[in-house]
Amino acid sequence: MKQLPYSGYAEMRWKNGQGVTREVYRFPASEQYDWRISVATIREDGAFSRFSGYLRNISVLEGEGMFLTVDDQRSALISPFQATDFNGDSEVFCEVVGGPLLDFNVIYRHETTQATVRWLRDGAWQHQQETMLLFNAGNLLDITVESERHTLQHYDSLLIDNPATVTVHADSDTLFACVTLTSH
Incomplete structure (x- = not known):
């Protein structure tokens, strides 16, 4: 078990060079990871980096929301705290609604890992064998x-x-992400 303070998240450039991400955690801690969780600021409309061999899940943390066009299919409005899945191999274009936003990203290698992201207010459960990250x-x-x-x-x-x-x-106005990562 490890507590990860926001102040300790490493900052890095996006693969496409158009923004900055703060990495929450990656496993294993190498270039060829099975999964990575991060927080990124999106300041303007633009293309997402491709992550071949990975699946992705994204949620808006701050801001009004966004539209994603994934392989020429435009999504409905993605509101804050709405977990949205897409393929890292896809061509993805983001339209920011109402100014800059901050997002929460889970990227995982589909050959080794299954990831689930749920936004919750509180709860109690028996955690099993998989890895869990609470954000x-x-x-x-x-x-x-x-x-x-x-x-x-x-x-x-x-x-x-x-x-x-x-x-x-949690307080009544607090939300947290419960990310479950299962190896297979």
Whole structure:
């Protein structure tokens, strides 16, 4: 189990050079990773980088939303906290609605990993064998894993990779991403 503060996320240029990403975590920590979670600022309309061999999931954290045109198919408005899947091999163009936005990205190699992203307000569950990352999109998030308590600040994360009972307590206006990553 590892707490990941937002201040510690490494900043890097996009593959296409048109923006900056802050990497939450990647596994393994190499160029050929199985999965990577990041937060990126999109300042203007433009093409997304291609990630051949990967599937992607994106959610808007800040901003009014976006439209994605994936292989010439334009999406409906993607509102904040709406997890949206697409293929990393696809040609993707983003239209930003109402100014810059911040997004939450999960990129995973479909040959090795299955990823699920859910936006929740609170909950309690028995975590099994897979890896789980909890990402706080609100002010404060209190998480109890077994009997160990963690408090996540805005955009902090908690990585859990052992079976455990997990309980999340949040304010009524707090949302968090629960990302489940299963190896196969």
